Amino acid sequence: MKHVIGLGFATAFAATMVFAEPVDPTAVVYEDGAVAVSLSGQAGDPDNGAILMNKGSGNCIACHSVEALSHLPFHGEVGPPLDGVADRWSEAELRGIVANAKVMFDGTMMPAFYKTEGFTRLGDAYTGKAHADGSVQPLLTAQDIEDVVSFLVTLKEE
Ligand code: HEC
Incomplete structure (x- = not known):
C-alpha cells in the first residue's frame, strides 16, 4: 500500500514538472x-510583481504612473x-502587452520584455542582454511576467 501511494505521488510530481x-x-x-x-505554467505573485514594477529590467514606473x-x-x-x-x-491582453507590447501597439516605444530575437542591436542593455555564449536572455523571466501581470490585474477602478 505504501508503495502505491509513493508511486502516485511521483507521477503527480512529474506531471507538475511538465506543466511548469x-x-x-x-x-x-x-x-x-x-x-x-x-x-511559466504557474500563477503569478502580485507582491513580487509590484516590486518588479519598480526594479531592474522591469522598471515600468519609469514610463507609467x-x-x-x-x-x-x-x-x-x-x-x-x-x-x-x-x-x-483582460489578463491575456495584459500578458501580451508585457511580453511584447509591439504586437498590440505597432511601433510603440515600450520595450518587449519577453523577447530574444529580432533586435537590431544585440547586447544593448535595454533591448536584450547578450550572454558570453551569444545567447540572449529576455528582460524579464516567464515567472517575472506572470508576477507583473498578476499585479496589473489588481489595478481596477470600477
Ligand atoms: C520606455 C517606456 C515604457 C516602459 C519602460 C514600459 N512601458 Fe508600458 N507603455 C509605454 C507606452 C508608450 C505605452 C502606450 C502604448 C502605445 O505606444 O500606444 C504603454 C502601454 C502599456 C500598457 C497598456 C496601458 C493602457 O492603458 O492601454 C500596459 C498595461 C503597460 N504599458 C504595462 C507596462 C509594464 C507592466 C511595464 C514594465 C514591465 C511597462 N509597461 C514598461 C511605455 C513604456
Whole structure:
C-alpha cells in the first residue's frame, strides 16, 4: 500500500514538472496581441510583481504612473497611467502587452520584455542582454511576467 501511494505521488510530481515548463520567448502565441496561457505554467505573485514594477529590467514606473505605488518616487509619463488598467484589458491582453507590447501597439516605444530575437542591436542593455555564449536572455523571466501581470490585474477602478 505504501508503495502505491509513493508511486502516485511521483507521477503527480512529474506531471507538475511538465506543466511548469516555461514557454520559450520564441514560442509565445499571440492572438490579437493577447497571450492566453501562463508563460511559466504557474500563477503569478502580485507582491513580487509590484516590486518588479519598480526594479531592474522591469522598471515600468519609469514610463507609467501607478496610484497603488504612489509611495515610490519618479513616476514617468511616457506611457499612460496604469490605474484601472484591468478594467481596460483582460489578463491575456495584459500578458501580451508585457511580453511584447509591439504586437498590440505597432511601433510603440515600450520595450518587449519577453523577447530574444529580432533586435537590431544585440547586447544593448535595454533591448536584450547578450550572454558570453551569444545567447540572449529576455528582460524579464516567464515567472517575472506572470508576477507583473498578476499585479496589473489588481489595478481596477470600477
Ligand atoms: C520606455 C517606456 C515604457 C516602459 C519602460 C514600459 N512601458 Fe508600458 N507603455 C509605454 C507606452 C508608450 C505605452 C502606450 C502604448 C502605445 O505606444 O500606444 C504603454 C502601454 C502599456 C500598457 C497598456 C496601458 C493602457 O492603458 O492601454 C500596459 C498595461 C503597460 N504599458 C504595462 C507596462 C509594464 C507592466 C511595464 C514594465 C514591465 C511597462 N509597461 C514598461 C511605455 C513604456
